[in-house]
Amino acid sequence: MEGPLGVRKGAWTEEEDDLLKRCIQRYGEGRWHQVPVKAGLNRCRKSCRLRWLNYLKPNIKRGKFEDDEVDLIIRLHKLLGNRWTLIAGRLPGRTANDVKNYWNSHIRKTVGYCTKKGHKDDQKTAQIKVIKPKPWTLPRRLAGPSKPENEILLWESLLDGNQNEEGMIDTSMNSFQDQSVTELLGKETSAATEEMGRPLVEEGLGSWMDLVVDFDLWDLLK
DNA sequence: AAAAAGTGCAACCGCAACCTA
Protein backbone atom coordinates (compact mmCIF):
# COMPACT_ATOMS: atom_id res chain seq x y z
CA MET A 1 0.00 0.00 0.00
CA GLU A 2 1.47 3.32 -1.08
CA GLY A 3 0.45 6.92 -0.73
CA PRO A 4 0.43 9.54 -3.51
CA LEU A 5 4.15 10.25 -3.06
CA GLY A 6 5.08 6.59 -3.12
CA VAL A 7 5.39 6.44 0.66
CA ARG A 8 4.27 3.19 2.22
CA LYS A 9 1.25 3.24 4.52
CA GLY A 10 -0.58 0.74 6.67
CA ALA A 11 0.65 -2.01 8.95
CA TRP A 12 4.35 -2.29 9.61
CA THR A 13 6.28 -5.43 8.73
CA GLU A 14 8.85 -7.10 11.00
CA GLU A 15 11.55 -6.03 8.57
CA GLU A 16 10.51 -2.39 8.78
CA ASP A 17 10.39 -2.57 12.57
CA ASP A 18 13.88 -3.97 12.58
CA LEU A 19 15.20 -1.21 10.32
CA LEU A 20 13.62 1.46 12.49
CA LYS A 21 14.93 -0.04 15.73
CA ARG A 22 18.46 -0.31 14.36
CA CYS A 23 18.32 3.27 13.09
CA ILE A 24 17.27 4.65 16.47
CA GLN A 25 19.79 2.50 18.32
CA ARG A 26 22.48 3.93 16.07
CA TYR A 27 21.46 7.58 15.77
CA GLY A 28 19.21 8.04 18.78
CA GLU A 29 15.69 9.37 19.05
CA GLY A 30 14.69 12.63 17.40
CA ARG A 31 15.31 14.33 14.05
CA TRP A 32 12.41 12.35 12.69
CA HIS A 33 12.53 13.96 9.28
CA GLN A 34 15.89 12.23 8.74
CA VAL A 35 14.82 8.84 10.07
CA PRO A 36 13.22 7.39 6.91
CA VAL A 37 16.37 8.09 4.89
CA LYS A 38 18.79 6.91 7.58
CA ALA A 39 16.77 3.77 8.24
CA GLY A 40 16.21 3.03 4.57
CA LEU A 41 12.47 3.04 5.10
CA ASN A 42 9.87 4.05 2.55
CA ARG A 43 7.74 5.63 5.29
CA CYS A 44 6.94 9.21 6.25
CA ARG A 45 8.58 10.70 9.36
CA LYS A 46 5.29 10.78 11.23
CA SER A 47 4.68 7.12 10.66
CA CYS A 48 8.21 6.31 11.91
CA ARG A 49 7.81 8.44 15.01
CA LEU A 50 4.44 6.95 15.85
CA ARG A 51 5.62 3.39 15.34
CA TRP A 52 8.56 3.97 17.65
CA LEU A 53 6.69 5.83 20.37
CA ASN A 54 3.64 3.59 20.46
CA TYR A 55 5.07 0.19 19.73
CA LEU A 56 8.82 -0.27 19.43
CA LYS A 57 10.16 1.89 22.24
CA PRO A 58 11.63 -0.21 25.07
CA ASN A 59 9.74 -0.42 28.40
CA ILE A 60 6.33 -0.04 26.81
CA LYS A 61 3.89 -1.84 29.05
CA ARG A 62 1.48 -4.11 27.23
CA GLY A 63 -1.60 -5.92 28.37
CA LYS A 64 -4.48 -5.13 30.63
CA PHE A 65 -4.64 -1.91 32.59
CA GLU A 66 -4.44 -2.50 36.35
CA ASP A 67 -7.19 -1.20 38.61
CA ASP A 68 -4.95 1.47 40.06
CA GLU A 69 -3.99 2.62 36.57
CA VAL A 70 -7.65 2.91 35.59
CA ASP A 71 -8.41 4.81 38.78
CA LEU A 72 -5.56 7.20 38.08
CA ILE A 73 -6.68 7.73 34.48
CA ILE A 74 -10.19 8.58 35.62
CA ARG A 75 -8.95 11.01 38.25
CA LEU A 76 -6.46 12.67 35.96
CA HIS A 77 -9.00 12.91 33.15
CA LYS A 78 -11.35 14.60 35.56
CA LEU A 79 -8.65 17.17 36.17
CA LEU A 80 -7.05 17.50 32.77
CA GLY A 81 -9.61 16.46 30.18
CA ASN A 82 -8.33 14.83 26.99
CA ARG A 83 -4.70 15.72 27.54
CA TRP A 84 -3.59 12.18 26.91
CA THR A 85 0.13 12.85 26.81
CA LEU A 86 0.02 14.48 30.21
CA ILE A 87 -2.04 11.62 31.61
CA ALA A 88 0.17 8.95 30.03
CA GLY A 89 3.20 10.71 31.45
CA ARG A 90 1.98 9.69 34.88
CA LEU A 91 1.52 6.03 33.92
CA PRO A 92 4.93 4.42 33.49
CA GLY A 93 5.14 2.32 30.35
CA ARG A 94 1.82 3.48 28.93
CA THR A 95 1.60 5.61 25.81
CA ALA A 96 -0.81 8.44 25.12
CA ASN A 97 -2.35 6.36 22.35
CA ASP A 98 -2.87 3.42 24.73
CA VAL A 99 -4.53 5.64 27.31
CA LYS A 100 -6.68 7.35 24.70
CA ASN A 101 -7.76 4.02 23.20
CA TYR A 102 -8.45 2.57 26.62
CA TRP A 103 -10.50 5.58 27.60
CA ASN A 104 -12.52 5.53 24.40
CA SER A 105 -13.18 1.80 24.38
CA HIS A 106 -13.52 1.04 28.11
CA ILE A 107 -13.87 3.92 30.52
CA ARG A 108 -16.03 6.28 28.49
CA LYS A 109 -18.74 3.64 28.38
CA THR A 110 -18.84 3.15 32.12
CA VAL A 111 -18.31 6.72 33.29
CA GLY A 112 -21.04 9.13 32.28
CA TYR A 113 -20.75 12.84 31.73
CA CYS A 114 -23.19 15.41 32.93
CA THR A 115 -23.24 18.52 30.85
CA LYS A 116 -26.33 19.88 32.51
CA LYS A 117 -27.75 19.56 35.95
CA GLY A 118 -30.26 16.78 36.24
CA HIS A 119 -29.12 14.88 33.18
CA LYS A 120 -31.33 11.87 32.72
CA ASP A 121 -28.42 9.46 33.05
CA ASP A 122 -27.22 10.95 36.29
CA GLN A 123 -28.88 8.22 38.31
CA LYS A 124 -27.21 5.42 36.42
CA THR A 125 -23.66 6.59 36.06
CA ALA A 126 -20.95 8.31 37.98
CA GLN A 127 -20.79 12.01 37.36
CA ILE A 128 -17.71 13.42 35.77
CA LYS A 129 -17.24 17.02 34.88
CA VAL A 130 -14.33 17.50 32.54
CA ILE A 131 -12.23 20.53 33.22
CA LYS A 132 -10.09 21.76 30.40
CA PRO A 133 -7.62 24.25 31.72
CA LYS A 134 -6.41 26.68 29.13
CA PRO A 135 -2.78 25.77 28.58
CA TRP A 136 -0.35 28.48 29.42
CA THR A 137 3.16 28.51 30.67
CA LEU A 138 4.39 30.20 33.76
CA PRO A 139 7.17 32.58 32.81
CA ARG A 140 10.50 30.86 33.43
CA ARG A 141 11.71 33.39 35.91
CA LEU A 142 8.64 32.71 38.03
CA ALA A 143 8.70 28.95 37.77
CA GLY A 144 10.82 28.27 40.78
CA PRO A 145 12.04 24.80 41.67
CA SER A 146 10.44 24.78 45.10
CA LYS A 147 8.14 21.95 46.07
CA PRO A 148 6.52 22.94 49.31
CA GLU A 149 4.97 20.17 51.39
CA ASN A 150 1.63 21.82 50.99
CA GLU A 151 1.60 21.09 47.27
CA ILE A 152 0.94 17.49 48.12
CA LEU A 153 -2.10 18.56 50.11
CA LEU A 154 -3.12 20.80 47.24
CA TRP A 155 -2.95 17.97 44.73
CA GLU A 156 -4.75 15.60 47.03
CA SER A 157 -7.43 18.18 47.38
CA LEU A 158 -7.70 18.60 43.62
CA LEU A 159 -7.87 14.87 43.06
CA ASP A 160 -10.44 14.42 45.77
CA GLY A 161 -12.65 16.62 43.66
CA ASN A 162 -13.29 19.62 45.86
CA GLN A 163 -15.22 21.24 43.07
CA ASN A 164 -18.20 23.49 43.18
CA GLU A 165 -21.23 23.16 40.93
CA GLU A 166 -19.49 24.89 38.04
CA GLY A 167 -16.71 22.35 38.13
CA MET A 168 -14.23 24.79 39.59
CA ILE A 169 -12.12 24.08 42.60
CA ASP A 170 -13.93 25.69 45.44
CA THR A 171 -11.31 27.28 47.61
CA SER A 172 -13.86 27.83 50.33
CA MET A 173 -14.17 24.07 50.71
CA ASN A 174 -10.65 23.70 51.94
CA SER A 175 -7.83 25.69 53.38
CA PHE A 176 -6.65 27.05 50.06
CA GLN A 177 -7.95 30.54 50.23
CA ASP A 178 -6.83 33.11 47.70
CA GLN A 179 -3.96 34.43 49.70
CA SER A 180 -2.65 30.97 50.49
CA VAL A 181 -2.12 29.93 46.88
CA THR A 182 0.95 32.09 46.66
CA GLU A 183 2.27 30.51 49.84
CA LEU A 184 1.39 27.02 48.69
CA LEU A 185 3.16 27.29 45.40
CA GLY A 186 5.99 29.33 46.69
CA LYS A 187 5.78 31.55 43.67
CA GLU A 188 4.95 35.10 42.91
CA THR A 189 1.52 34.22 41.65
CA SER A 190 0.30 37.79 41.85
CA ALA A 191 3.14 38.81 39.56
CA ALA A 192 2.25 35.96 37.23
CA THR A 193 -1.35 37.13 37.24
CA GLU A 194 -0.27 40.55 36.17
CA GLU A 195 2.09 39.26 33.53
CA MET A 196 -0.38 36.81 32.01
CA GLY A 197 -3.22 39.27 32.29
CA ARG A 198 -5.39 36.55 33.76
CA PRO A 199 -6.68 36.02 37.26
CA LEU A 200 -5.29 32.96 38.97
CA VAL A 201 -7.79 32.12 41.60
CA GLU A 202 -10.98 33.79 40.54
CA GLU A 203 -11.31 31.52 37.53
CA GLY A 204 -10.86 28.46 39.67
CA LEU A 205 -8.84 25.38 38.81
CA GLY A 206 -8.70 26.00 35.11
CA SER A 207 -6.73 29.15 35.55
CA TRP A 208 -3.98 28.25 37.95
CA MET A 209 -3.75 24.50 37.86
CA ASP A 210 -1.10 24.53 35.17
CA LEU A 211 1.16 26.25 37.63
CA VAL A 212 1.66 22.94 39.35
CA VAL A 213 0.96 20.51 36.54
CA ASP A 214 4.61 20.27 35.57
CA PHE A 215 5.74 19.18 38.99
CA ASP A 216 6.32 15.50 39.42
CA LEU A 217 2.73 14.49 39.89
CA TRP A 218 3.56 10.83 39.90
CA ASP A 219 5.57 11.20 43.08
CA LEU A 220 2.76 13.11 44.66
CA LEU A 221 0.21 10.46 43.81
CA LYS A 222 2.22 7.45 44.91
C1' DA B 1 -22.14 -22.54 9.76
C1' DA B 2 -22.52 -18.04 8.18
C1' DA B 3 -23.57 -13.31 8.47
C1' DA B 4 -23.86 -9.25 11.25
C1' DA B 5 -22.50 -6.53 14.96
C1' DG B 6 -19.25 -5.26 18.36
C1' DT B 7 -14.54 -4.47 20.08
C1' DG B 8 -9.73 -3.20 20.43
C1' DC B 9 -5.84 -1.35 18.65
C1' DA B 10 -2.57 0.43 15.23
C1' DA B 11 -2.05 3.93 12.18
C1' DC B 12 -3.25 8.20 9.68
C1' DC B 13 -4.53 13.11 9.40
C1' DG B 14 -4.88 17.97 10.33
C1' DC B 15 -3.36 21.50 12.94
C1' DA B 16 -1.11 24.29 16.42
C1' DA B 17 3.11 25.05 18.79
C1' DC B 18 7.81 25.29 18.60
C1' DC B 19 12.36 26.00 16.50
C1' DT B 20 15.73 28.13 13.71
C1' DA B 21 17.93 30.76 10.25
Added chain:
DNA sequence: TTAGGTTGCGGTTGCACTTTT
Protein backbone atom coordinates in the same frame (compact mmCIF):
# COMPACT_ATOMS: atom_id res chain seq x y z
C1' DT C 1 10.65 39.96 13.35
C1' DT C 2 9.20 36.57 10.37
C1' DA C 3 8.63 32.73 7.47
C1' DG C 4 9.49 28.07 6.53
C1' DG C 5 10.49 23.67 8.47
C1' DT C 6 9.77 20.33 12.16
C1' DT C 7 7.57 18.23 16.03
C1' DG C 8 3.96 16.59 18.87
C1' DC C 9 -0.81 16.27 20.02
C1' DG C 10 -5.69 14.80 19.87
C1' DG C 11 -9.32 13.18 16.89
C1' DT C 12 -10.55 9.87 13.74
C1' DT C 13 -10.42 5.89 10.74
C1' DG C 14 -9.60 1.22 9.13
C1' DC C 15 -9.21 -3.36 9.86
C1' DA C 16 -8.50 -7.77 12.09
C1' DC C 17 -10.44 -10.41 15.45
C1' DT C 18 -14.24 -11.92 18.54
C1' DT C 19 -18.89 -12.43 19.89
C1' DT C 20 -23.65 -12.68 19.01
C1' DT C 21 -27.64 -13.81 16.36
